[in-house]
Amino acid sequence: MEAHPPSGLFRPPAYVAAQGGMGALRVQDDWVRQMAAVKSGDRAAFAEVFRHFAPRVKGFLMKSGANAAQAEDCAQDVLATVWQKAGLYDPAKASVSTWIFTIARNRLIDMARRDRRPEPELLDQEPEPDQADVYETAQENLRLVAALEQLPEKQRQLIRRAYWGELTQSEIAAETGLPLGTIKSRIRLALDRLRLRLAEGSATTTTTPDFPKDKT
Amino acid sequence: MIRHHLSDDLLMGHAAGTLPEAFGLIVATHVSLCDECRARLMTYEALGGAVLDTEAAALADDALERCMARIGGQEAQPRRVASATLPAPLLDYVGGDLSKVKWKTLGMGVRQAILPTSRRASARLLYIPAGQAVPDHGHRGRELTLVLQGAFRDETDRFGPGDVEIADQEMEHKPVAEAGVDCICLAATDAPLRFTDFLPRLMQPFFRI
Ligand SMILES: [Zn+2]
Numbered sequence: 001m002e003a004h005p006p007s008g009l010f011r012p013p014a015y016v017a018a019q020g021g022m023g024a025l026r027v028q029d030d031w032v033r034q035m036a037a038v039k040s041g042d043r044a045a046f047a048e049v050f051r052h053f054a055p056r057v058k059g060f061l062m063k064s065g066a067n068a069a070q071a072e073d074c075a076q077d078v079l080a081t082v083w084q085k086a087g088l089y090d091p092a093k094a095s096v097s098t099w100i101f102t103i104a105r106n107r108l109i110d111m112a113r114r115d116r117r118p119e120p121e122l123l124d125q126e127p128e129p130d131q132a133d134v135y136e137t138a139q140e141n142l143r144l145v146a147a148l149e150q151l152p153e154k155q156r157q158l159i160r161r162a163y164w165g166e167l168t169q170s171e172i173a174a175e176t177g178l179p180l181g182t183i184k185s186r187i188r189l190a191l192d193r194l195r196l197r198l199a200e201g202s203a204t205t206t207t208t209p210d211f212p213k214d215k216t
Numbered sequence: 217m218i219r220h221h222l223s224d225d226l227l228m229g230h231a232a233g234t235l236p237e238a239f240g241l242i243v244a245t246h247v248s249l250c251d252e253c254r255a256r257l258m259t260y261e262a263l264g265g266a267v268l269d270t271e272a273a274a275l276a277d278d279a280l281e282r283c284m285a286r287i288g289g290q291e292a293q294p295r296r297v298a299s300a301t302l303p304a305p306l307l308d309y310v311g312g313d314l315s316k317v318k319w320k321t322l323g324m325g326v327r328q329a330i331l332p333t334s335r336r337a338s339a340r341l342l343y344i345p346a347g348q349a350v351p352d353h354g355h356r357g358r359e360l361t362l363v364l365q366g367a368f369r370d371e372t373d374r375f376g377p378g379d380v381e382i383a384d385q386e387m388e389h390k391p392v393a394e395a396g397v398d399c400i401c402l403a404a405t406d407a408p409l410r411f412t413d414f415l416p417r418l419m420q421p422f423f424r425i
Binding site: 043047050051054055056057058059060062063068071072075076077079080083084093094095097098099100101102104105106108109114115116117118119120121122123140141144145147148159160162163164165167169170172173 | 223224225226228229230231232233234235236237239240241243244245247248254257258261262263264265266267268269270271272273274275276279280282283284286287303304305308309333334336358
């Protein structure tokens with residue numbers, strides 16, 4: 001395994017400015033805008049996304065048990081998927097980091113022959129994402145990154161290890177009481193947004209008369 | 217109204233992609249029915265995105281060129297599946313809706329159907345006639361039970377459609393299906409159940425429960 005540079009070196013610019021305010025949002029907005037360009041086939045925009053995210057995907061895969069060669073190959077593959085599926089990226093629902101994380105996770109499951117991961121029923125995608133939602137999602141992502149950075153090292157490491165697949169489920173259970181208050185505000189935000197979808201009648205219908213939701 | 221939700225560790229495990237498949241099936245099915253847990257799952261995925269931002273490893277100089285070289289034809293876009301009777305994640309495992317379930321009788325009207333998952337944990341659908349007790353059983357591991365239709369009660373509470381009961385090791389309980397509608401549940405466990413009556417223990421390997 002290659003030696004890793006200390007993670008602080010690779011702290012995204014977004015975080016550096018997270019405590020400062022607007023600059024951070026600009027960075028997050030930039031990735032959203034780059035993704036919109038990628039979606040329309042802009043190769044230069046994709047090169048920028050690649051340069052920023054491919055090393056992070058490779059780092060994540062190596063921490064998750066892949067050797068350097070596998071991680072290199074798989075990171076290229078994940079970014080190829082980013083190009084191909086750019087049209088499915090919904091900036092109102094997830095930051096670019098989050099979206100790429102889910103692609104890397106799914107690819108890792110295949111590569112490491114981990115247990116298959118059943119996907120929840122997909123929600124309808126908004127044709128045009130609401131700009132206020134995009135802004136909120138970007139901002140909440142920054143708060144999460146900042147909250148993670150501000151945790152004591154031991155707790156931060158535990159959360160990272162949970163995502164690298166190094167913790168058993170009961171170890172995760174013992175740690176999910178962590179004081180990550182930001183998670184709670186992020187949950188509220190995501191929930192408000194889902195409720196809004198429901199109100200607009202655009203949410204998926206998962207129930208039918210044969211399969212009624214409990215009314216009590 | 218769903219009252220019993222998924223625990224944070226299950227949501228985090230599902231976001232990280234590390235749950236046994238059978239537990240993942242419970243999470244995906246519940247999330248398909250519950251916006252609150254969907255929001256929590258999205259949040260744990262966002263935390264995964266934050267973790268992704270914390271670690272980087274340099275790529276080969278020609279990585280971008282090699283990545284571009286693999287970009288081929290358009291990939292098919294996933295579609296939403298609509299079902300008459302089952303949430304989408306379950307459809308794949310059943311091979312259709314409720315009418316396609318291949319039930320096996322366990323006696324006293326109770327039926328089950330084992331679903332194909334990895335062996336780290338097992339998943340099955342359980343059919344319990346209204347008013348019928350599920351055999352008293354304890355657990356060697358963790359058991360998750362998601363109600364799809366009807367309701368059951370045990371010593372702890374009432375569980376209706378969409379509710380998940382999370383039973384850990386020590387718990388001995390006696391669930392009883394409510395009168396009225398037959399109860400259908402999705403249950404997943406990472407250890408064989410030990411029935412204390414109803415089924416001779418020797419038969420358990422045969423039934424794979
Ligand atoms: Zn829930």
